[in-house]
Amino acid sequence: MKEEIIIAGFGGQGVLSMGKILAYSGVMQDMEVSWMPAYGPEMRGGTANVTVILSDERISSPILHEYDTAIILNQQSMDKFEKDVKPGGTLIYDGNGITRHPERTDINIYRVDATAEAARMHAVKTFNMIVLGGYLQVKPVVEMENVVAGLKKSLPERHHHLIPMNEKAITRGGEVIKEVSMVK
Amino acid sequence: MRELKLMKGNEAIAEAAIRAGVDGYFGYPITPQSEVMETLMAEKPWETTGMVVLQAESETASINMVYGGAGCGKRVMTSSSSPGVSLMQEGLTYLAGAELPCVVVNVVRGGPGLGTIQPAQSDYFQTVKGGGHGDYKLITLAPASVQEMADFVELSFDLAFKYRNPVMILSDGVIGQMMEKVELNEQKPRWTEDYINENYPWATTGKKANRAKNIITSVQLEASVQEEFNHKLQAKYRSVEENEVRFEEVMCDDAEYLIVAYGSSARICQKSIEIARAKGIKVGMLRPITLYPFPTEQLMKRAKQVKGMLSVEMSAGQMVEDVKLAVECSVPVEHFGRFGGSVHSPGEVVEALEQKLIGG
Structure with missing residues (x-):
């Protein structure tokens, strides 16, 4: 099994930490992982993206030009990464702020309206965990118990009381994700 | 553990x-x-x-x-x-x-x-x-x-x-x-x-009555003394070159082309090799682990086997000069790399390999 993922959105949306939790979940599942941020002078409101690779085998390049899955959380990232999903691959996006919806017909497209759902749950900070839950519903690459273990590893101990809330958000993400169009 | x-x-x-x-x-x-x-x-x-x-x-x-x-x-x-x-x-x-x-x-x-x-x-x-x-x-x-x-x-x-x-x-x-x-x-x-005194007696750990002064300096104003010291340094470097060369080879045994890359470029190129091999291109990689001392001998050995080498580095072409010196221009050596903060993708490396070595 090898899953090559790009997660892209605004700085401050929790893109990097979502990637980190996913990578840690992979470690908990005894997989090889890499987490490569497009680090830069960008700050809150700028763009942020991270490449996460989960694999049963040794990982070669942490830098990729095409992805099995693109998780897209703003319009700039849609413009940049929709074309880089491998044919037959998966694109997951949050419709909030998207003015041009994905157009490709050779990939599977899902929509997870995590911004709206997080607001409804009165837990805006769990936005990225709703997205993660949506992703795991579509691509169950790691077991839920390993995700919880990954959360524990990547959150400092003083935030461990927030883990149940994050678990709830992950579950909710799995419920609200919708198919938009599938490859025939 | x-x-x-x-x-x-x-x-x-x-x-x-x-x-x-x-x-x-x-x-x-x-x-x-x-x-x-x-x-x-x-x-x-x-x-x-x-x-x-x-x-x-x-x-x-x-x-x-x-x-x-x-x-x-x-x-x-x-x-x-x-x-x-x-x-x-x-x-x-x-x-x-x-x-x-x-x-x-x-x-x-x-x-x-x-x-x-x-x-x-x-x-x-x-x-x-x-x-x-x-x-x-x-x-x-x-x-x-x-x-x-x-x-x-x-x-x-x-x-x-x-x-x-x-x-x-x-x-x-x-x-x-x-x-x-x-x-x-x-x-x-x-x-x-005690361990330092015993193993590294040149160190300035405080002069004892029973030993000469330890002096740490790089100045020798007398040219003949400085030349002698330089000879000593050069002998040390020859010993480093003799004993400390480190490298890793990936899929080199049947390689017709060789990528030479270090650090993150070597990781990227490993993926390029997977892509190129899937297309039927027999390419391997030599990754210098020590850049000094450089794996000169091993590159010369591989030069007798391959049709050409591609030095891949995130620069305008620096290590490529050492690759050329190592193989004494016995095979074509080309350079590819994005630079100035841009990172080449595995696909770009395969394109460069095809255009600069195989097509050329």
Whole structure:
């Protein structure tokens, strides 16, 4: 099994930490992982993206030009990464702020309206965990118990009381994700 | 049993330094390597091993603090990124001239000048050809994973003290910023004064009545003395070249083309090889692990087998010169690389291979 993922959105949306939790979940599942941020002078409101690779085998390049899955959380990232999903691959996006919806017909497209759902749950900070839950519903690459273990590893101990809330958000993400169009 | 963690390359450097029993770290923050000192400050090793961690007022100060610590036989290090390492060049040539062991980490970013904070490999010339003045060499290790970032800290100190020479860990923004699994060694104790006196009798640990003065200096105004000293240095470098060449080969046995790449480029090229092989192109890779000493002999050996070589580096073409020298132009050697902070993708490397070597 090898899953090559790009997660892209605004700085401050929790893109990097979502990637980190996913990578840690992979470690908990005894997989090889890499987490490569497009680090830069960008700050809150700028763009942020991270490449996460989960694999049963040794990982070669942490830098990729095409992805099995693109998780897209703003319009700039849609413009940049929709074309880089491998044919037959998966694109997951949050419709909030998207003015041009994905157009490709050779990939599977899902929509997870995590911004709206997080607001409804009165837990805006769990936005990225709703997205993660949506992703795991579509691509169950790691077991839920390993995700919880990954959360524990990547959150400092003083935030461990927030883990149940994050678990709830992950579950909710799995419920609200919708198919938009599938490859025939 | 080694401890398994997920961490950035920069964090691995810091953790490995503490666990190796390093005595001191002196540094000044700069992206993309600031996590080295941040991690050290967070871990507070001065409360556990007694390791000194100090934010100096500049990179120039850091490298001179390293000079002072190294002169006492202490295992000391600094880290920085390209513009900061440029500021350290005077200190590095003085360290080499005084034959002092130390470890310097360069997490390279795009230049020239203040450049960009994004990854690059354009400090190759500065590192292996000098940078400072005079006939000196830095033993240079190029890690290609977070695990190697950790492992090379202790290896670098071993080499530094074995040869009484500064060692450079030449990394870049990709390896520094990425997270991977890493196994960390168990905590080792710092060296005791007795151990230093016994094994490194040149160190200035305080003169006893029964021995001559130890003098740490790089100045010999008498030309004949300086020439003699240079002969000694050169003999040391020949010994390094004889004994310390390290490299890794990937799919070379049946290779018709050879990629030569180090550090993060070597990781990217491994994927390029997978793509190229799926297209039927027989390509392998030689990854120099030591950039000085360079794997010259092995490249010459492979030159007899392959139709051409592609040096892939995030620079306008630096290591490619050493590849050409190594193979004495017996096969075509081309360069490919994005630079100035841009990172080539595995696909771009395959295209370059097809256009520059196979098609050409």
